[in-house]
Structures are given as structure tokens and as C-alpha cells.
Amino acid sequence: MKVSKSVCQNGESSWTLGARWVFPIDGQPLEHGTLTLRGGRILAVEPCGSRTPDTDIGNAALVPGFANAHTHLDLSGLRNKTPPRADFTDWLRAVIQHRRSQTREQIQKDIEHGLAESLASGTTLLGDIAAQGLSWPALCGAPLRSVVFYELLGLPRARAHQAWAAACAWVRQHRPTSACRPGLSTHAPYSVRTSLFRAAASLAQQYHLPLATHLAESFAELRLLTQQQGPFVTFLKDLGVWDSEGLVDKPETVIDLHAKASAALFVHANYLHPSTTIPQGATVVYCPRTHAAFGHKPHPFCEFLAAGVRVALGTDSLASNPDLSVLNEARYLHEEFPDLSGEAILRMATLSGAEALGWQDETGSLAVGKSADFTVLKLPNTDAGNPHDLIFSAAAAVDQVYIRGEKVYQADATAAAARLRTPSRRQP
Numbered sequence: 452m453k454v455s456k457s458v459c460q461n462g463e464s465s466w467t468l469g470a471r472w473v474f475p476i477d478g479q480p481l482e483h484g485t486l487t488l489r490g491g492r493i494l495a496v497e498p499c500g501s502r503t504p505d506t507d508i509g510n511a512a513l514v515p516g517f518a519n520a521h522t523h524l525d526l527s528g529l530r531n532k533t534p535p536r537a538d539f540t541d542w543l544r545a546v547i548q549h550r551r552s553q554t555r556e557q558i559q560k561d562i563e564h565g566l567a568e569s570l571a572s573g574t575t576l577l578g579d580i581a582a583q584g585l586s587w588p589a590l591c592g593a594p595l596r597s598v599v600f601y602e603l604l605g606l607p608r609a610r611a612h613q614a615w616a617a618a619c620a621w622v623r624q625h626r627p628t629s630a631c632r633p634g635l636s637t638h639a640p641y642s643v644r645t646s647l648f649r650a651a652a653s654l655a656q657q658y659h660l661p662l663a664t665h666l667a668e669s670f671a672e673l674r675l676l677t678q679q680q681g682p683f684v685t686f687l688k689d690l691g692v693w694d695s696e697g698l699v700d701k702p703e704t705v706i707d708l709h710a711k712a713s714a715a716l717f718v719h720a721n722y723l724h725p726s727t728t729i730p731q732g733a734t735v736v737y738c739p740r741t742h743a744a745f746g747h748k749p750h751p752f753c754e755f756l757a758a759g760v761r762v763a764l765g766t767d768s769l770a771s772n773p774d775l776s777v778l779n780e781a782r783y784l785h786e787e788f789p790d791l792s793g794e795a796i797l798r799m800a801t802l803s804g805a806e807a808l809g810w811q812d813e814t815g816s817l818a819v820g821k822s823a824d825f826t827v828l829k830l831p832n833t834d835a836g837n838p839h840d841l842i843f844s845a846a847a848a849v850d851q852v853y854i855r856g857e858k859v860y861q862a863d864a865t866a867a868a869a870r871l872r873t874p875s876r877r878q879p
Contacts, residue, residue, distance in 0.1 A: 463490055466506070466856075467487040467488075467502055467503070468508060469484070469504030470484070470511045470513045471511060472513070472838045473512070474513065475496050475818065476816035481496070482838070485501065485504050487502060492821065493817060493820065495819060508827060510832060511829055512828045512842050512847070513827060515575075515801040515802065515814070516576060516826050517573045517574045517576075517804075518764075518802075518803070518805045518810075519766055519775065520764060521718045521738060522767065522775060523768035523770070524581070524586050524768075528557065528560075528769075529769050529770040533771070539672075539682075542770075544686070547690075559585070565768075565775060566589055570594070570852060572778060573776070573778055573849040574595065575595050575814060578597070578600060578634070578716070578807070579600065580663065581601060582602050584601040584602075587599045587625055587633075591630065594859040595630070596824075598634040598810075600661070600663050602636045602638055604642045605643060605644055606642055606692050606698070608697065610692065611646060611697070615651075619654065633658075634655075634663065635663070637663075639665040639666070640664075640672060640698070640705055642692070645708070648699065648705060652708055655712040656712055661808060663717075664709065664716070664718065666702050666719060667702045668719040668722070669747070670747075673722055675698070676698060677700070679695055706730065713809075714807070715730060716733070716734050716808075717729070717733065717734070719737075719738060720736075721745075722747070723751060725751040725754035725755065726754075729758075734761045734762070734763050734806070736807065737799075738766060739764070739783050739787075740772050741772050743783070764777055764780045764800050764803075765777075766780060777800050780800065781797065782844075785843040794839065797839060797842070801815050802815035803815075825853050827849075827850045828848065828850065829847060829850045830842070848862065
């Protein structure tokens with residue numbers, strides 16, 4: 452393996468990696484391509500033979516860091532404790548009971564555990580729905596990029612007013628940083644008053660914040676909105692928050708109320724009709740394994756993609772999913788939807804998520820000028836007609852994760868030290 456150092460005209464060192472496959476996203480996969488970095492940014496993405504790599508990582512793939520467009524880090528303590536069940540409101544009761552039993556210190560530990568798991572799975576960008584915005588300190592200090600969505604709940608008028616006042620104060624106190632940006636999340640149509648949806652959209656527009664909401668997540672939600680019947684009525688009465696006058700009448704009303712937000716994310720959308728009009732620039736966030744675990748009817752994401760709607764992937768939380776790996780979400784889709792192209796799946800797991808969260812100018816693809824955020828995947832020792840089959844193989848594994856050109860995760864540091872040598876102090 453040849454190792455050298457390249458010095459640019461401004462005296463700053465550059466570093467070129469070569470790999471069996473490089474996946475830019477905005478272009479075709481490059482067999483034996485190279486990725487050149489300088490100052491934490493991408494200097495070049497080139498085909499085989501254009502540049503001699505300083506480091507050849509061999510049988511591996513370079514892919515953009517994964518973007519998790521929807522998760523709840525504060526629920527990371529619920530792994531295997533609240534399995535999805537047929538009655539969605541029963542599952543919600545278990546999640547609420549857990550939340551109420553946690554101290555702030557326990558919540559922070561769960562957030563940190565979820566963050567560490569996300570990094571280890573190759574995630575370099577995530578959108579976190581945070582009760583009281585509690586994940587902000589941890590994510591501001593984390594190497595990855597993020598959006599912290601402050602969660603608003605309030606169906607009765609008084610609770611909606613309280614939620615609105617708290618959200619306004621939080622937004623004023625939390626300004627964007629180089630790695631962490633604020634957002635808003637109106638929780639769901641069964642927990643948010645119509646006027647609160649409208650007010651949150653106006654606040655998001657005023658501060659140019661992304662706005663997320665759980666929408667059409669269950670059939671029980673549709674029954675509640677259209678008929679004011681079903682298990683949600685009992686659920687809300689038991690919680691002491693039933694107020695039929697505050698409910699929106701259908702999911703499409705929520706979409707209309709969010710239309711003025713600079714960026715809207717409609718999470719789950721399991722029961723949205725495929726012909727539903729999604730505003731330009733908005734995103735449907737699909738959580739494949741959570742959707743499957745609850746036994747929902749087939750998701751309309753393929754129809755949305757065909758209609759030109761942006762669809763991004765999320766993991767939801769460990770309350771409904773075995774892990775926080777966007778790569779595993781993509782693998783599930785690759786296995787369950789063989790007619791869906793690997794290019795489409797990988798884009799949903801990377802650049803589409805970055806676009807949904809407003810970070811597309813910095814990350815989400817391997818493109819000149821963008822931040823050097825990428826994941827190194829070990830590949831199986833097999834051939835494939837389509838290189839995407841290699842990265843979605845169960846044998847492919849996250850080996851290293853880089854953000855701003857700095858390594859933030861190494862699966863096996865001892866093995867990596869024997870395998871890789873590097874030309875500058877910025878590298879492993």
C-alpha cells in the first residue's frame with residue numbers, strides 16, 4: 452500500500468482514500484474510486500485511475516453518513532420492554548408510564564446511550580424528537596449534526612396555551628450552532644389542538660425551523676379524527692385530556708396547517724392515502740421496521756416516491772425498534788421490496804434525510820465542498836451485479852465513521868491500526 456502526503460497550494464494537507472466502491476449518491480457508484488479530503492471537507496470524488504490514493508482501504512465501501520430523520524433518543528431505555536402490540540393505545544400507555552417514571556438524570560443517560568449507538572451504526576445526522584428539548588445539551592456536544600425538535604402536546608385549550616408559551620421560550624433560548632439546530636414537533640393529531648398546530652407552524656415559519664409531526668400513524672387515529680370513536684377516546688379520557696372540540700377533522704388538515712412551515716416532516720404516514728397531496732419541499736418520513744412491527748397495512752411510500760414526494764428513513768425509538776441503525780432500515784427495504792432500486796433506498800437513507808432536516812448543503816452526499824461525513828463499510832468477499840447488493844448485505848458492517856474528516860468511531864481499533872496507515876495527523 453502506497454502512503455504519501457499531498458500539499459495544496461495554500462499549504463494545507465489533503466488526503467485521498469481509495470476503496471472497492473465509493474457511493475457519491477448524486478452520481479453512479481465508482482468502482483475503485485477515490486475520495487480526497489482537505490480541511491474537513493471533500494476536495495474531490497473521482498473514478499479509478501484519476502488519483503493515486505494515500506490510503507487504500509481495500510474491500511470496503513465509502514458511503515455518506517446515514518441520516519436518521521426521526522428518532523426519540525430519550526426512549527433508549529425501552530429496548531425490548533415495550534414491544535409493539537395490536538392496540539396502539541396500549542403501547543402508548545406503556546411508553547407514557549416509562550416517561551413518568553424516569554428522572555432527568557436517567558433521561559440524559561438514555562439520550563447518551565442512544566447517541567452512542569447512532570454513531571456506531573454510521574449515523575452522522577439525526578432528527579431527535581425531544582420532550583422539553585432535553586437532548587439539546589448532549590447533541591450540541593456531539594460530533595454529529597442534528598436537529599432537536601422541541602415537542603408540543605396540548606389538546607385541551609389550557610394545555611395548548613401552556614405548550615405554546617413553553618415552545619416560544621425554548622426557541623428564543625436555543626439558537627442554531629454549527630452542529631445543532633432547533634426544530635419544533637407538534638406531537639400528533641390526537642394530542643395537539645388545531646390552534647396549536649396553526650401557531651406552531653407560524654412560529655416555525657418565523658424562525659425558519661423545520662416542523663415535524665406524527666401523522667396517520669394508526670388506524671385508530673383515523674377513527675378518532677373522522678368519527679370521534681375508538682380506543683383513543685378512552686385513552687384520552689383516562690389521561691384527563693379529552694376535548695373533542697380541539698381535534699382536527701382529518702390528516703389532510705394537519706398537512707394544510709403545516710404548509711406555511713419552511714420545512715415540514717410528516718412522520719410515519721402509515722395510513723395516508725397514496726393520492727394525498729404533500730406540499731413541495733415537505734417530506735414523508737418512513738420508519739420501515741416499526742411500521743412492520745405494529746402490523747400496519749402496506750405503506751404508501753412507493754406511491755409517494757413515484758409521485759415525486761421526498762421520502763426519508765427514520766428508526767423511531769427503541770420502544771418500537773430493536774436498534775437505531777438506518778442501515779438496517781435500508782436493508783429491510785432491500786429485502787422486502789426487491790423491485791425498489793438500491794439507488795433509491797440509499798438516497799432515502801442519506802441525502803433525502805439531510806434535505807428533510809435542512810442540512811443538505813453540508814452533508815448527505817459525497818460531493819465537492821461538503822463536509823467529509825462518511826461511513827466505511829466492510830464488504831463481503833463476493834461479487835454482485837449491483838454494488839448496492841453488497842452494502843445492503845447482512846455481511847456488510849460499519850467499520851469506521853468520519854465527521855468533518857475526523858474519525859469518530861472505529862469498530863475495532865486494534866485491527867484497524869494494523870490495516871491502515873495515514874498521511875496526516877487528522878487521520879486515524
